Amino acid sequence: MNYTLATCSFALFLIFSCSPDKKEFGLDISTDASQILKGKTLFEQQCSTCHNFNEDAIGPNLSGLTRQIETQWIREFIKNPAAAIENKDSRAVDLLAKYKTQMPGFPALTDQDIEALLSYMHTFETVPIPISGDTTSNLIPEKIKDSGIRLELELYAQLPASDTVPPLAKMTKMEPIPGTQRLFINDQRIGLYEIENQKPVLYLNVLEKRPAMVSKPGWATGVGNFAFHPDFETNGLFYTSHTEPGGTAPSDFGYTDSLGVFMQWVLTEWKAENPSAAVFQGTDREVLRIDNASQAHGMQELTFNPFSQKGDPDYGLLYIGYGDGGTAEKRFAAISNHQGAGIYSSILRIDPAGKDGVNGQYGIPKINPFAGIPGKAGEIMAYGFRNPNRIFWDEKGQLHATDIGQHSIEEINRIEPGKFYGWPIREGTFSINPFGSFRTLYPLPVDDSKYGASYPLIQLEHDETVAIIGGYIMPEGPLKGKFIFGDIPSGRLFFADLNESSSPVAKTWGVTFEGQEVSLQTLVNHDRVDLKFGIDAEKNVYMMSKTEGKIYRIED
Structure with missing residues (x-):
């Protein structure tokens, strides 16, 4: 999870x-x-x-x-x-x-x-003393206001059920191949589908190609993400991340022997013989393998900079969102609190065509902030994230990331190269003791500047949302130019103008379906929505629910 x-x-x-x-x-x-x-x-x-x-x-x-x-x-x-x-x-x-x-x-x-x-x-006999009240409530007294905006949803497509109980299909991403109309979506249990005439057609069965892949336990396992190279039409290259049991193969990055390896996250490069083919045929190679202490907070995001053009320094460089792997909860905070010396809790940027990485299967871009610095991980773009599950650029080309918090604060961060974003000693604009209670936050210390932490562009307390998921910039309609995002479990919807000020204000919005206002929980007939967002080549934005495996298009 x-x-x-x-x-x-x-x-x-x-x-x-x-x-x-x-x-x-x-x-x-x-x-x-x-x-x-x-x-x-x-x-x-x-x-x-x-x-x-x-x-x-x-x-x-x-x-x-x-x-x-x-x-x-x-x-x-x-x-x-x-x-x-x-x-x-x-x-x-x-x-x-x-x-x-x-x-x-x-x-x-x-x-x-x-x-x-x-x-x-039953071997644990001690009855814990209950805490009186929630020690982390009302840290942010201002409540998020409703904008009154309601947008109509249209049922667009349905993924085949990959299980008999919810979630029926485990999609995390839907995006087009750059420069084409071809639209792809993953099911974490299976692989990649192409949506053709609003119908899913299996393009790549990752499970068949990688029989060691597992998608249980938890929502975060399986085919976590995918990204097509900006030159896919000519080079046929695309990338997937997936999970395998700990110890399946030697890893490229690990940690102390005192902490067990529960999962391994694997980055694979696929090369299609015919990029126009309806079903993948071609070759593949393993690029990177990373040990993970739990099923949580692994390789949740893969993406290329959509604003980068040929000749730009980061054209063709792969961005990877990698969380703390659950190490902080297991009291190994030093693994994520590495000050740039390790790859966990980081946004990584690698050159898939390079050879100077730790295993010779990828390169370290010279433009990375720690490239060539002794004692630092050259792969790092920025660090200090618990779970950077979505990396995106705004309309001005500024890099951002959503970060799922522990008990109290969800974050949207504006990313600058080499910066430290706080985890596991900060949650939002509050201090946290990674060796104490995760349910207790403290004001920032008077000497806070010496820690060099960068703080969120937007932070939301857990009485508003408990697991943030980023969406996209809306192209038209009443939310034109606004970044939409939501709460994974409940499906509660938010938006903000990321360029509004130094402290953008989030507001809520809602949806209608067949002309009637409806909550997403009612729409998917389940208390857990498992919300995700997608986009097509025309910049139409979609909402997906793992619960029923349905895809809805937002009608502006």
Whole structure:
């Protein structure tokens, strides 16, 4: 998983409240050593990105849970939390209210798997002391205002279901081949589709070409992103990122042996024999392989500068958004707090045609801020991001990135080469202790300037949005020239004029469908929208929902 979502949130913050009934829970949970070991492995794979047994993380602290709540309730909630919310279960509703997003169910876990998880959880006896209130609320007192703007949506296309339960299709990006009308979209479980006459046609089956690829657990795994070279029509080159299990092959970038490798992110270059062909045929090569400590915050973005022309210094250079890999949550903050010495938590820029990278499969552009500097990673364009899931340029050609925060702040940053954007010692314009509670933020210190942090162009608190996703600059209509973005889980929609001032103001907008105003949650018939944005060659902007695999065109 990426981005502030509890992949195993089967605990609730009110469950630890005192009760006059001293009933002892968990007596039916097995203490068999082999089952506990199996549960530990499952927990580390499925839950550890969002939960631990020391404090609230992305999801609640689970220590002592099995001794405070009916075991059957926990079993059922792991399987299908949506049903509990739909049935107005008070614990489930309270969890949703506190953590601002609905967790997914785990129908793939067998009964034996759940029993093993319970056995492992039951080894933690300490009941945490509940925190009174939310320690990070109302950091930004000004609330986002509604613009009153409503735009009509039209159902444009439907991806084939790649699973039987939501999300039915895991798209993250839809963009055209540069200079053409050809429109492509990914499904993280499968590969790349071309949209022809509003119908998806499978262009590249990455899973077939890379059988080691995995797209579970979490939303962030699988074919994370893709980018076509600006000269694709002549050279046939394009790039994908995907995940494989840790240890599948030797990595080019890793970290201390004290932290396990859960996933590896792989960057692949594909060369089409015939760039005009409807189905890919050609060759491929691995460009880069990076170890990741969890399923979260990996290689979420690939893109080329659309404003760059032949002869420009960065023409044909590939930008890569790479997060902290979940290392901060695992208390290895130094991996992302590297001051330019490592590649994690960074926006990278590489030359796919070069050979002077660490493995000889790519080059380090001389225009990069740290190129050739001893002790620095020459691949870095900028660093200090938790999860830079979207990299984009505004109409003036200025580089920006959206960055998903931890517990409190979502960011849109204007990127300048070589700058440090704060993570993991800053979240928005606040201090955070990466070795303390992630739910506690502090004012900036009086000597803040010595840390050299650059701060967001726009920051939003988690009472407004919990996982930001960037969109595009709208070409026409009432939002012409405005950058639209949204909240991944809820589908709440925002816009801002990035060139308005040094501190652009975000506002909300909404949609109508078939003439009726509707929330995206209602539109996709699910509390979790899994919002993404796309664009075509005519600059029409689209919204996509993984929940049903549907694509909607915004009618200006």
